Amino acid sequence: MSSDIIYEPIEDFGLSKKNKSKTLFSKIGIIGCGLVGQNFARVASFYGMEVVFIEINEEKIKEAYISIGKILDHRIEHWGMTDSEKRAILTRIKGTLDYNDLAGCDFVVEAIRAIDRGGKIKERKEIFRKVEEVVDPECIIATNSTTIVITELASELQHKERCISMHFFVSSPEARIVEVVKGLYTSEETYQKVCKFVQLINRKIVPVVESAGLVSVRIFVVLLNEACEILMEGIALMDDIDQTMKIGYGMRMGPFEIADKIGLDKIVRWMDNIYNEFGDQKYKPNPIVRRLVRAKHLGMDYGEGFYKYDENGNRITEKGGNC
Amino acid sequence: MIILVLNCGSSSIKYQLFDMTDRKVVAKGGIEKLGMKGSFLNHTKTNGQKVVFEGEILDHKSGIEYILGVLTSVKHGCLKSMEQIDAVGHRVVHGGERFSESAFLTDEIIEVVTKCSDLAPLHNPPNLKGIQAMEELIPGIAQVGVFDTAFHQTMEEYAYMYGIPYILYKKYGIRRYGFHGTSHRYVTKRACEILGVDYEKQRIISCHLGNGASIAAVKNGKSVDTSMGFTPIEGLIMGTRCGDLDVGVVTYIMEKEDLGIKTANTLFNKHAGMLGLTGVSSDMREIEEAKKNGNERAKLALDMYNYKVKKYIGSYMAAMNGLDILIMTGGIGENAAITRAGVCSELEGLGIEIDQEKNNSVRGKEAEISAPASKVKVLVVPTNEELMIALDTEKIVRERVKS
Numbered sequence: 001m002s003s004d005i006i007y008e009p010i011e012d013f014g015l016s017k018k019n020k021s022k023t024l025f026s027k028i029g030i031i032g033c034g035l036v037g038q039n040f041a042r043v044a045s046f047y048g049m050e051v052v053f054i055e056i057n058e059e060k061i062k063e064a065y066i067s068i069g070k071i072l073d074h075r076i077e078h079w080g081m082t083d084s085e086k087r088a089i090l091t092r093i094k095g096t097l098d099y100n101d102l103a104g105c106d107f108v109v110e111a112i113r114a115i116d117r118g119g120k121i122k123e124r125k126e127i128f129r130k131v132e133e134v135v136d137p138e139c140i141i142a143t144n145s146t147t148i149v150i151t152e153l154a155s156e157l158q159h160k161e162r163c164i165s166m167h168f169f170v171s172s173p174e175a176r177i178v179e180v181v182k183g184l185y186t187s188e189e190t191y192q193k194v195c196k197f198v199q200l201i202n203r204k205i206v207p208v209v210e211s212a213g214l215v216s217v218r219i220f221v222v223l224l225n226e227a228c229e230i231l232m233e234g235i236a237l238m239d240d241i242d243q244t245m246k247i248g249y250g251m252r253m254g255p256f257e258i259a260d261k262i263g264l265d266k267i268v269r270w271m272d273n274i275y276n277e278f279g280d281q282k283y284k285p286n287p288i289v290r291r292l293v294r295a296k297h298l299g300m301d302y303g304e305g306f307y308k309y310d311e312n313g314n315r316i317t318e319k320g321g322n323c
Numbered sequence: 324m325i326i327l328v329l330n331c332g333s334s335s336i337k338y339q340l341f342d343m344t345d346r347k348v349v350a351k352g353g354i355e356k357l358g359m360k361g362s363f364l365n366h367t368k369t370n371g372q373k374v375v376f377e378g379e380i381l382d383h384k385s386g387i388e389y390i391l392g393v394l395t396s397v398k399h400g401c402l403k404s405m406e407q408i409d410a411v412g413h414r415v416v417h418g419g420e421r422f423s424e425s426a427f428l429t430d431e432i433i434e435v436v437t438k439c440s441d442l443a444p445l446h447n448p449p450n451l452k453g454i455q456a457m458e459e460l461i462p463g464i465a466q467v468g469v470f471d472t473a474f475h476q477t478m479e480e481y482a483y484m485y486g487i488p489y490i491l492y493k494k495y496g497i498r499r500y501g502f503h504g505t506s507h508r509y510v511t512k513r514a515c516e517i518l519g520v521d522y523e524k525q526r527i528i529s530c531h532l533g534n535g536a537s538i539a540a541v542k543n544g545k546s547v548d549t550s551m552g553f554t555p556i557e558g559l560i561m562g563t564r565c566g567d568l569d570v571g572v573v574t575y576i577m578e579k580e581d582l583g584i585k586t587a588n589t590l591f592n593k594h595a596g597m598l599g600l601t602g603v604s605s606d607m608r609e610i611e612e613a614k615k616n617g618n619e620r621a622k623l624a625l626d627m628y629n630y631k632v633k634k635y636i637g638s639y640m641a642a643m644n645g646l647d648i649l650i651m652t653g654g655i656g657e658n659a660a661i662t663r664a665g666v667c668s669e670l671e672g673l674g675i676e677i678d679q680e681k682n683n684s685v686r687g688k689e690a691e692i693s694a695p696a697s698k699v700k701v702l703v704v705p706t707n708e709e710l711m712i713a714l715d716t717e718k719i720v721r722e723r724v725k726s
Contacts (some may be wrong), residue, residue, distance in 0.1 A: 008399070010364060010378030013392040014385070015405075015460070026360060026379075048334075048359045078580060079590035092360070 025049055025197050029105035029135075031127050032112030033064035033095065035170055036144050040109060042068050045092040047201050052094050052101050061095035068093065103134045107197060109166070111144040124153055132157055140190055140197075142166050146217045147273035149210055150183035160185035164194050167214055170262050172252065178203045179214045212277035213270065220258065221271050221283055227255040228286035238306060260305035264289055264298045324720070325349075325407050326713045327394075329387070330414040331453030333445060334358060336386045340394060340401070340408075341713040348709075350394060350401050354386045366393055374399050383449060384456035391460060410465040411457050412716030414505070414708065416446035418470030419496060425473065425715040427723055428454060428466040436468060442496060442553075465723070467716040474504030477545040482642075485553075499557070501549035503531045507539040508546075509711040510652045510704040517689060518648065518700060526643040528636055531706065532662065533653030534562040534605065538632065540639035548642050550635055556592060559635065560628050562605030565595035567631075600624040607655050607662065629665035636666070640673060646699050649675060652706040657687045667701060674698030 028044045030037045030053040041051045041064075055061045072089060075081040094101070102108055108131050110124060124143060131141055142164045143153060154163035165181040178198045182191050198205045208214045213221065227241050236244070242254020259267055268285050275283040292298070292305060299305035300313050308316040324344075330337040339351040352366035357380055364376040364386075376393065380386045395402045402408065413428070419439040426432050433454060440447040454466060475483075483499040484492065491497045507529045514529075515522040527541040536559040539549040550558025560566040568591070577587050598605040601624045603613045613621035640646045650656075651663050660683045667677045676697035685692055685703050693701035 004373065006372065006374045006399075008374060008376045010376040010380065010389055013376060013389055013396055013399075015388050015392050050360050078586060079582065079594050080586040081589065082593050 024193065025106045025200060027052065027105045027107075029102040029108035029131070030054070031108065031110045031131065033060065034111065034113040036168055037109075037111040038064055038068050038071070039170075040111060040144070040168060041093050042071060042089065043201050045089045048092075049200075050092050050094075052096060052105065054099060054102070055095055055097065057097070061097070064095060065090070065093075099130050100134050102131060105135050105139055107140045107142070107194075108135060109142045109144055121152060125156055128153055128157055128163070132159070138162070140164060140193060142194065144168060146179075146214050147212045147270055147277075149212065150181060151185060151210060154183050154185045161187035162190050164190055165210070166194065166198070167216065169216065176203045177206060179206045179208045179216060181208050181210050181214065183210055213274040213283075217270050218274060218283075220255075221267065221274060224255045224259050224267065224289070225271075225282060225284075225286045228288045232286070232288060256306040259289075260299040260307055260309075262299065263301060264293050264305055268293050324409045324717055325402070326410050326412055326716050327408050328412045328414075328709045328712045328716070329453050329457070330709075331383055331449045333449045336383065336390065336453065338390055339709045339713070341710070343713065343717050346710065346713070351709075352390070352393075354380055354390070356380075357386055358382055364389055364393065366399060368399060369401050383452040384459065387453065387456045388460055405461055408461065408464065410467065410716050410720045412467045412469055412712040413450060413454055413457075414471070414712055415450045415468040416471045416502070417443035417500070418468070418472045418476075419500070420476065420498075422468070422470045422473045423476035425467055425469040425712075425719060427719050428468050432468070442500070465716075465720045467712075467719050469505055469712040469715050471502045471504050472500045474508045475499075475501030475539070475546045475549050478548060482548045497553055499549075499552035501537065501539070501546070502551045502555050503535070503537045503539070503549075504546070505708045505711045506531050506652065506706040507537075507541065507549070509708060510650050510706050511539075511541045511544075511648075513689070513704050513707075514648050514650050514700075514702050517691070517702065517704070520647075525647045526645055527648040527650065528639050528643075528646060529650040529652060530632060530636075530656055530666070531653040532559075532632070532651065532655035532659075535564070536561045536653065536655070538635045538639065540642050542643045548639060560600075560624075560631050561596045563593045563596045563598045565591045565599070597624050597628065600627065607659055611659075611661060625662075625665065629662065629668075632666045633670065636670070636675075637673065646674070649693075649699050649701045651692075651701070651703050657703060657705045660685065663692065663703070675701065677701050 027050045030040055030051065033041060033053040033055050037053055041053055045051045053064065055064060069090065072081060072086040076083060076086060110127050112127065128141055137159050140162050143150060144167060145165060146167050150163055150165035154160040157163060163183055164186050165183065167179040169175045169177065180194055180198065195205050206215065230236055230241060231238055238256055242256050245251045245254045253261065268289060271283055271285040296302065297304040300309050303309050310316055326341045326343055328339045328341065334357045335353060335355050336357065337353040340349045341347070342349050349369050350367065352364060354362065354364045356362040362380040364380065366374045366376065368374065376389065380389060391405055394400050395405055415436060417439045419442055421435050421439065436447065437451060457464060457466060478501070485498065487497065510529050511527045512522055514527065515525060523544045528538060529541065530538050535555055537549055537551040538559065540547045552558070556564045558566050573587065576582065582590065596605060597610060601610050601613065601621045603610055603618065603621055610621045610625060614625060636649065655662050663682055664677065664679065667675055674697065676694040677692050678694040681690065682692040687705055689705065690703050691700060692703055693699065
């Protein structure tokens, strides 16, 4: 039967032949598919966008697929999604090693892991340059960093006006909020387009002026430092401090729980960066945080941070907790 | 009169072009995956030839533009120009309490439809996009909105209110609205035409059994009750929707499984119904197959499905003090003889008896399937919402021209 069907390109049948435009955001590129990259890929694909992510080796690509699949399975098990929706989401996501696959992207986000970049801005600049080589001039290039300023990253690009910074929350990927930061070079058009993108993925936009730590990270690091201080002074137990913030202030997770989820190495880097920027002691990593990082107790993904975790990331409850 | 009927969904547009002189469909088709990668337009020409147009279709406006482009093209079209289209009829899901019949779409009326979007946030906005796109593409074209809820606006207050604080009705319009109205209206009218009886003097129950399913009680030409309520989840067990459910179950599950509102919504709308019960499929044919192979849960689900329909038939007979005509329609009602037989079994006491042989021979066509002794006439009437929309559109546009 199928041979009886005639196939035609639809463009020949428009009323006005000129309109061969495309959707504002049909293809999204992601550099680095760690936790943030995976969340980004999953959310964009959920909302019908095609996603290409770049990783450094085949192994990492596989890992990313498995990890995204796991999160979707978890959603299905908890009734939030159907199997066919999962299949549709996964088929829209493509992992690759080749930057050329970013060609045709409308939006590229850099979200490389903290460990891989070693806190150096040089590597991000190199990535931005490589991305710019393959994408169209209209393509928006963004970073998911909170402490690195976008103006510096943009400064060496051909089209500086297309650079922007946005911050997805790692600790709670379902949080429907994104911080969007305009750099010195960022054009109003780029900003508006990104706002549109954030709306498309059903998140709220928080406009933030370019500043290390934005809102979320800057407040959080101080909160964590103060929590550590209280712990050190022996005023209250770790779990009780978390409970106080959770039950008392309606936070979904306590400061120590959030820290373990984000990863302590990442937090130390945040703290160092913000401290360097503002010079205020309150941003300096508390000795407890430093000690845990030295011991490689980096958080949930490592089986131990402030708390201990099993291989599924579930907390192993111990009474008390003095770190 | 040439009428284009449009049904705009969030990522799809279905269309049929009618020549009202003989009520024939001149061309029909649909767009799928609108606004996504891999979107396409499926078109069936007057001679039955199928054509698939592939390429990026951005939004409702460009989708409708392509539909008009295809309809007027020399190669695959059937119209010389767009001006040949006399009017456009739109399926609109929710008309709230404001629309008890189809309406000519003026700016003020469109404004009212927009206000109804609150009640159907997923469905009304794309319907409206279709209306706006049409106005932009053929300025001044006559457009008519045909509402899914309108037919049921004749329900009495005691039938449509829920037993919840009255203030919530006042505040949010929470009440039963019912859906599939265009389908129920079409099949009940059509059944009376087939039987040659007066529509205004019959007590009819129509069972629209498809992927979504609802039953309506129609007395003297007016809908007096229907199984879907504030949203299309109430009533019968459907493909993936749970149907009637103790609200206590909802809050209990939400607590036990730690579910948010969105997830709970997905659970009861997409994981429930026949799919959730059987774990096999939401498709009746596959469930019947599983039952044949000895799947106990498939058997249970099918028994539950039939039992639920039966209970509704019984209660609507009570609501109307009897029954003259019982209609089966929708994908399952029109095609599944087994379901029809199951639903109508052991209802002799209520005067419903079907002729097994006739029933088994009917698939997707109009036919009476009741046994000669049956007091209630049982009919299969394939639904045709598009034709109903076209007929409404024609009527309303003609009346306007006259006045």
